[in-house]
Amino acid sequence: xxxxxxxxxxxxxxxxxxxQTKRPEIPVxxxxxxxxxxxxxxxxxxxxxxxxxxxxxxxxYDVSTITPVLVAWGSVGEEHSGVIFIDELTIFxxxxxxxxxxxxxxxxxxxxxxxxxxxMFLRATRRE
Numbered sequence: 001x002x003x004x005x006x007x008x009x010x011x012x013x014x015x016x017x018x019x020q021t022k023r024p025e026i027p028v029x030x031x032x033x034x035x036x037x038x039x040x041x042x043x044x045x046x047x048x049x050x051x052x053x054x055x056x057x058x059x060x061y062d063v064s065t066i067t068p069v070l071v072a073w074g075s076v077g078e079e080h081s082g083v084i085f086i087d088e089l090t091i092f093x094x095x096x097x098x099x100x101x102x103x104x105x106x107x108x109x110x111x112x113x114x115x116x117x118x119x120m121f122l123r124a125t126r127r128e
Contacts, residue, residue: 009031
């Protein structure tokens with residue numbers, strides 16, 4: 001199954017829109033728009049469980065809140081569909097273009113991987 005991305009509330013839905021414009025084959029949506037915002041304001045556990053049911057990999061800047069959930073789940077064998085963290089020091093949260101470029105590059109390199117229980121940090125792309 002190909003890598004499908006769900007951007008959390010900490011990311012602008014413009015990131016998903018720009019990815020779709022540039023690369024329509026990349027499945028990406030925002031929590032703010034997915035199913036009419038059904039996950040908006042929901043606890044991380046709910047977002048991660050729903051993402052797992054839909055085979056969506058969560059993309060988030062929220063390392064401090066999501067990491068303890070993943071650790072707790074790992075200790076009891078609860079699975080997720082993957083998380084891609086972005087660090088504010090690597091790609092500034094307001095840098096929509098940087099997020100778009102890095103997610104496209106990341107998808108190109110990893111979209112055929114098995115994403116169940118995988119956690120990675122997104123790297124910035126080299127801009128000319």
